[in-house]
Amino acid sequence: MDKMAIVKSVIGDFFNEFGTSQPGFIFMWIIVVVAALALAVLAERVYVVVIRSKINVSRFMTELIKLIRAKDFDKAIALCDSAPEGALSRMAKAGLREVDRGVRQVQYAMDEACLSIIPEIEKRTPYLFVFSNVATLSGLMGTIFGLMFTFKAIAVLPVAQQSQALASGISAAMNTTIFGLIVAIPIVLAYQWILSQSKQVIDDLDEQSVRLINTIREL
Template identity: 25%
Template sequence: MSFMQEMDSLNTVQQQAIELATTEESLNMIQMLMKGGWIMIPITFLLFLALVIFFERYITIRKATKSDTGLMSHVKSNVMSGRLDAAISACRSSNSALGRMLQKGLSRVGRPIKDIEGAIENAGKLEVSKLEKNINILGIIAGIAPMMGFVGTIFGVIQIFREVEIAGGIDIGTVSGGLYVKMIASASGLTVGILAYIGYHALNMMVERLILRMETEAVEFIDLLDEPGA
């Protein structure tokens, strides 16, 4: 066998060893999490729920942010030209929060400015409530998940000391090993809580930026209608 062939064989063996070690490590992690007890079931469910809500809201808010790009300029040009139907059509075709808000204002053109402002404000509140849908659940998960982890750990500690009482003596190895296993529940609950907390505030920041943009566009729209000759 040549030197190059020997090196290839060695590299293959090393690669297989790395893959085997990685697989074993993954299995050990899963097995360790399963040792956290029955409390790991609701904690896992909370993690799944938090991920679903975060990604669904993230995609929705990002879509709402991108879909109204350039809408205000189209509406402004049509209003200045006296083509309200074209402006309403542009708002309707945008299918965005800003578009629906401006469409509500355009449908009130001809009425007092206060009425138009009220219609836009009400439409804006409705759109914001749609964007914020289910975000508060992330805040609830951020508070509940760590408490569930602590509950699991406390029940585990109670079980350990009950076994110690039955055995009639303290085995340091058994106690420390049991505590190590039961602390998995606390660590898992804290991890899920932190992730949900980060997701909750990240989504709220996105919504706040979108609200600021909508308010700016609404003020510009009202100023446009309030201009002489509009």
């Protein structure tokens, strides 16, 4: 048997492990469910953090500060309304609506807005880390179960049936482990990426809030 035939056989055994007649099937399907849940959370986080909350900070702030310095606050608020779901535009709008009440009130308004914006950016992201651990641990459980199956087969089955049972047990141990890692590794990478995107949005809020306050104070 050549190498490609062996590879095809390994892949075939991997997919066969999803069958209900295989000892590790329950762990394979647990990992599938974990992968589906992680994908759903990732899609929601990408929409909220990357698509909805992020805006072109440089262009937005350049236009906004120009309007603030011209004391055209109505147009400044309208500019914020042009990106109604952006984290920075929501914070800026909250502050601009209080500009007539002084710089301190503007600061309070933006801080209050951030108290609702930042949790929206951060929530559910930790679930990805949890799912990566669950996928890995489910694979480990499958490994342990496969070894238990193998040892039990040696103990109770006649010699003629042991080779097939041993192959099934070892296959379950290996396939559940690798599937758990196949699912967990991309989830960890996605988790770190979403964390970095969230941090960038929050850092923009911190930096630009100071910039807005300083601009308003100069009026």
